[in-house]
Amino acid sequence: MIARVAPYLSVFRMRFLIMLQYRTAALAGFFTQCWWGIILVMVLAAFFHGARSHEPISFAQAVTYTWLGQAFLVLLPWTGDPDVGEMVRSGNVSYDRLRPLDTYFYWYVRAMAWMAARAVPRAALMFVTAGLIFPLIGLGAWRMRFPSSVAAGLLFTPALLSVVLLSSAMVMLINLTVVATVSDRGANTLATPIVIVLSGNLLPLPLFPDWMHRFLFLQPFAGLVDIPSRIYVGNLTGAVALAGLLQQVVWIGLLILLGHHLMLRAMRRLQVQGG
Amino acid sequence: MPQIVVENLSKSYRVSERAPGVWGATKGMFRRAARTVEALKAISFSLERGELLGFIGPNGAGKSTTLKILSGILEPDSGRCEVDGLTPSRDRIRHVARIGVVFGQRTQLWWDLPVVDGFDLLRDIYSVPETQYRRTKDAMVELMRLEPLLDQPVRQLSLGQRMRCEIAAAMLHRPSILFLDEPTIGLDAPSKLAVRAFVKSLNRDHGVTVILTTHDMHDIEALAERVIVIGNGIILADQSFESLRKEVLTERRLFVDFVGAAPALDFPGVAELHRDGNSLELSFDPSVVGAANLISWISAEYDLVDIHIQQPRIEEVIARFYNLHGAIEA
Numbered sequence: 202m203i204a205r206v207a208p209y210l211s212v213f214r215m216r217f218l219i220m221l222q223y224r225t226a227a228l229a230g231f232f233t234q235c236w237w238g239i240i241l242v243m244v245l246a247a248f249f250h251g252a253r254s255h256e257p258i259s260f261a262q263a264v265t266y267t268w269l270g271q272a273f274l275v276l277l278p279w280t281g282d283p284d285v286g287e288m289v290r291s292g293n294v295s296y297d298r299l300r301p302l303d304t305y306f307y308w309y310v311r312a313m314a315w316m317a318a319r320a321v322p323r324a325a326l327m328f329v330t331a332g333l334i335f336p337l338i339g340l341g342a343w344r345m346r347f348p349s350s351v352a353a354g355l356l357f358t359p360a361l362l363s364v365v366l367l368s369s370a371m372v373m374l375i376n377l378t379v380v381a382t383v384s385d386r387g388a389n390t391l392a393t394p395i396v397i398v399l400s401g402n403l404l405p406l407p408l409f410p411d412w413m414h415r416f417l418f419l420q421p422f423a424g425l426v427d428i429p430s431r432i433y434v435g436n437l438t439g440a441v442a443l444a445g446l447l448q449q450v451v452w453i454g455l456l457i458l459l460g461h462h463l464m465l466r467a468m469r470r471l472q473v474q475g476g
Numbered sequence: 477m478p479q480i481v482v483e484n485l486s487k488s489y490r491v492s493e494r495a496p497g498v499w500g501a502t503k504g505m506f507r508r509a510a511r512t513v514e515a516l517k518a519i520s521f522s523l524e525r526g527e528l529l530g531f532i533g534p535n536g537a538g539k540s541t542t543l544k545i546l547s548g549i550l551e552p553d554s555g556r557c558e559v560d561g562l563t564p565s566r567d568r569i570r571h572v573a574r575i576g577v578v579f580g581q582r583t584q585l586w587w588d589l590p591v592v593d594g595f596d597l598l599r600d601i602y603s604v605p606e607t608q609y610r611r612t613k614d615a616m617v618e619l620m621r622l623e624p625l626l627d628q629p630v631r632q633l634s635l636g637q638r639m640r641c642e643i644a645a646a647m648l649h650r651p652s653i654l655f656l657d658e659p660t661i662g663l664d665a666p667s668k669l670a671v672r673a674f675v676k677s678l679n680r681d682h683g684v685t686v687i688l689t690t691h692d693m694h695d696i697e698a699l700a701e702r703v704i705v706i707g708n709g710i711i712l713a714d715q716s717f718e719s720l721r722k723e724v725l726t727e728r729r730l731f732v733d734f735v736g737a738a739p740a741l742d743f744p745g746v747a748e749l750h751r752d753g754n755s756l757e758l759s760f761d762p763s764v765v766g767a768a769n770l771i772s773w774i775s776a777e778y779d780l781v782d783i784h785i786q787q788p789r790i791e792e793v794i795a796r797f798y799n800l801h802g803a804i805e806a
Contacts, residue, residue: 208602
């Protein structure tokens with residue numbers, strides 16, 4: 202078992218280390234996400250100020266929820282892996298088919314490494330800025346809080362890990378459309394609006410109308426931001442929090458099965474032209 | 477028992493087409509036309525362990541398609557393809573662990589990584605035991621003189637340096653078969669020589685079976701004992717390089733400079749190829765017309781400045797061979 206997993210771990214490690222090199226991109230991304238985070242928090246403040254009814258999530262929770270969404274923004278599957286787009290254009294897919302590896306998982310671990318490595322520096326900067334510096338400069342009300350309880354913190358860890366697994370499975374589906382259409386434009390444009398709305402990145406999902414809540418909780422994108430963030434802020438606790446984790450795991454399994462199946466089909470139809 | 481068996485292998489591609497211009501593009505929005513191109517039409521051959529086979533043919537002949545099927549990347553439409561008892565496309569993972577492949581026009585090493593990191597990653601991907609890996613790597617580094625290149629990122633290497641690293645990378649898991657698709661393309665003369673020497677040594681000293689495609693006849697001349705000529709998806713010739721050479725290189729060229737204007741020669745079996753003022757270029761088959769006879773006849777009949785015989789260049793002959801079989805790409 203270990204011997205069979207070792208090659209994939211090695212591939213993960215290598216891509217992770219390569220991606221960590223891009224410090225300027227991380228810094229630029231962090232500033233953009235700060236900017237967006239502040240705008241979203243201001244919108245939330247205005248909304249909660251005007252709200253008459255009792256909302257299913259408190260203002261403080263919604264603010265921390267929003268900052269988590271910004272901190273882990275690069276874990277969202279809104280584009281395919283740029284390496285796959287490049288390989289499809291250049292025809293280097295050939296070499297990937299020459300490795301004694303399952304091509305789906307070969308690409309899957311690379312997508313994981315690609316996202317995780319970019320998330321680490323950005324999230325660290327965000328925690329320091331929105332969590333520690335904001336209270337010091339008088340923005341305490343808009344700050345990102347610590348997990349609501351030890352239990353919430355403990356449950357958040359597997360939920361966050363599931364975000365990476367779930368998002369990689371979604372990136373793989375985008376990758377497969379890139380393989381099928383030999384272009385990474387279409388899928389990338391289509392994925393963005395769906396992902397930012399349905400994940401809760403734009404607006405916390407509990408703030409949507411009540412009648413949508415059941416659907417919003419069950420759909421796969423909830424596992425990207427909404428479920429882990431609500432566990433973190435203590436909006437999902439106990440059995441419901443566990444149901445949230447289960448929801449993530451089920452979708453991860455289903456999407457991997459689907460992607461794996463589609464990969465087999467795509468590779469059977471593969472045409473490598475020229476050369 | 478041959479190591480590689482190919483029987484009636486066929487593969488076709490669908491190529492989409494549209495008429496040129498605005499009208500063609502508009503029509504293409506509603507109806508897509510596609511044409512089927514038969515890349516391979518039931519080809520058959522087999523290869524023994526330790527052989528070195530050269531695959532030649534014009535662009536689009538089906539060389540690369542054959543290699544891609546043999547290496548498990550493409551699935552054939554019909555026919556049998558077996559390598560060491562495995563069907564490449566069906567047993568892909570087990571199959572690719574035993575072969576090494578180099579595509580001259582692509583790179584398998586990671587642009588951003590130093591060469592040696594790429595090698596280490598390949599070690600992990602192929603699960604090569606550490607001691608075996610170190611021995612193979614050291615041998616390859618010595619053979620290809622890679623020592624000064626190991627710490628450089630791949631993107632900083634010259635094409636010749638990179639190709640040496642690519643071939644070494646393909647050998648790290650000690651495959652018993654090596655497929656080389658145009659390994660000398662774009663290389664300068666010393667790099668070509670190095671690659672040839674390396675391939676020869678792998679084949680002769682390490683017993684690696686090699687299939688090589690190329691457009692450079694000198695690669696074939698230096699390496700291959702056996703040559704398959706392929707054109708338009710069919711095998712035109714499958715024989716030893718020596719016999720192919722004898723067959724296609726029978727012709728000789730006679731270049732004559734006359735004192736006066738070049739006369740119209742009438743000698744049975746001799747054809748005039750080119751005439752330029754005082755000079756003539758003639759073609760003849762030495763098995764029909766003795767070279768000595770021809771020269772002594774001409775020099776007896778006319779006043780000459782210079783006369784010499786040449787073999788036509790092998791590139792030229794191969795081009796004629798393709799032409800003869802209608803194998804040039806449309």
